[in-house]
Amino acid sequence: MLEMNPAPVLVEDMIALTQRLYHEARLLDAERFEDWLELLCDDVTYRMDLKRRRFRADRSPPAAVGAGVVFNENFARLKLRIDRLRSGYVWAEDPPNFVRRVISNVEIEPADAENEVIVHSVIVIHRNRIDGLARQFTAARTDRWRHGTKGWCLAARDIALDHAVLPDSNINVFF
């Protein structure tokens, strides 16, 4: 929906948050997971829901207990995933894959809380796996970033993955 009169976002915030997204991507590309965790709020939520593929006219109800998720993480569960990747036993990541994130379509809106903003972005993750095998994930992200004493921290991330069939045998990466 196009807001005719969007509340103004400060240019400084715009720059700071866009830089945060790029910085975050570079930390993750370099597997600097502990540094990445520093950018997250303690109460962070990190979600990727399974999507439905239905006819537009379909009126069947949503699944009773929920659609299911790809990610439904809090800080501790993100840490758990990092512990796994750091264990030295995740053979699919050794040798390390060439991973590169491209972040685009950054758009910032005010949030309900005064010290928070909503940040929309698109992420493309390229991974070169074994030999010449390259795989790519595309997703949209809707974030909530909060301004505190350490600057901006990520309070919530909702990821919409644009693949009906996951085109790879694992998701050993963060979006």
Next chain:
Amino acid sequence: MDVSDLVDTTTGRQKRTIYSNEELYKQELERIFGRCWLFLVHTSQIPKAGDYFRTFMGEDDVIVIRQKDGSIKAFLNSCTHRGNRICRADRGNAKAFTCNYHGWSFAPDGSLAGVPLENEAYFGELDRSKLGLVQVTHVAEYKGLVFGCFDPDAPSLEDYLGDAKFFLDVWLDAMPGGTSLLGETQKMELGSNWKLPVENVCGDGYHLGWAHAGAMSAVQSMDLAGLSVGNSSTNLEGGLSVAGMNGHMALTSLDGVSGYAFYPEPKPMMDYLEANRPTAIERLGKVRGEQLWGSQINITIFPNLQFLPGLNWFRVYHPKGPGKLEQWTWAMVENDMPEEMQATILDNQCLTFGLAGLFDNDDGDNLAACTEQSRGWRTAQMDVFTNMALGRSGPRDGFPGDIAAGLVSEHNQRYFYRRWQEHMQAESWAEVPTYNINSLSVEEPENA
């Protein structure tokens, strides 16, 4: 193709060409996927009339539809005019399916209901009664699981399942409310031959400690290799590898709690098991009610259905060529479980064996690489082995099947390849042997 030399179950050996050969793959589509009963849908996924679910039988695109009278029919998802796919959605509810190409429309019972310009273009001479959707020959249900079969000469579903029903019932019939599959389908493409994930889950307890070491070191509550669970623990000899049931298999622990003790907060699960244990014993008998219900069990229905009470995932593999497959997964629950517990199960299934599953994500590359290493001119001629614990199986009191003690053996895999070979050699169902080794006699489990 003659496959008599490609599998030798007496020594536990397979030729690698079975994972890469195009001609064998076509023969599999005919003699395995064209002949066996294949899982289509769980009744919970299409509860109401007009509800439909799109799936595959081998590489054939199929729609399964709940009829007005409550029965279930399945059709090829292909327009009888020029072959277009008639349904592009995963599932939903529909009063009709209209083909995108020229607009023929089909009713949920498969009949051709409408043809644009029927009189003008066909001069009213089109026999619509002969142009309904092509129906899957047999569709039958076993306690919520709906299967389809293309072969008119196939045995009944009950006979096909044979003694595997002993294990199926531990999940499907322990509680009076039955079971459900939850959520949307978790679909993943793997560069693997379809047989490799099936044999991995049907019997390969061997890989757990190493392939999943990363996940296990991080998820302290889940030691799949040792099956040590919360406070209780089971040693490896405490499990059974059960095969020789018409090509179906079970890999099970015997403690009655290990499935749910894996959960980070197992208390509500343990309470549920304790509260309902008497019901399970009453319905399944003492052996199954006490030792199997609540245990971690891997159940495999030949050729491509697997589900794991405990870890609570339910999965089917659709072949997409000799070196590719789609893996479809759901969480599964008993309907008697409180909704909170069901939600926990769904969440945990997605965490462990979902698309970003901490454990599931360890398997794909191994299976893909085993497939690739069977494609070379030299590697295709080589053997791979499933000879662990060969000749160390036998009967066991209270259980059907040919049983090897322990969760680490390659006993079940040998039976999987034996069944594969039997089907691939047979010209028709009449030549496919039926066997339920050490079948329990007719006595009711209640007397156990």
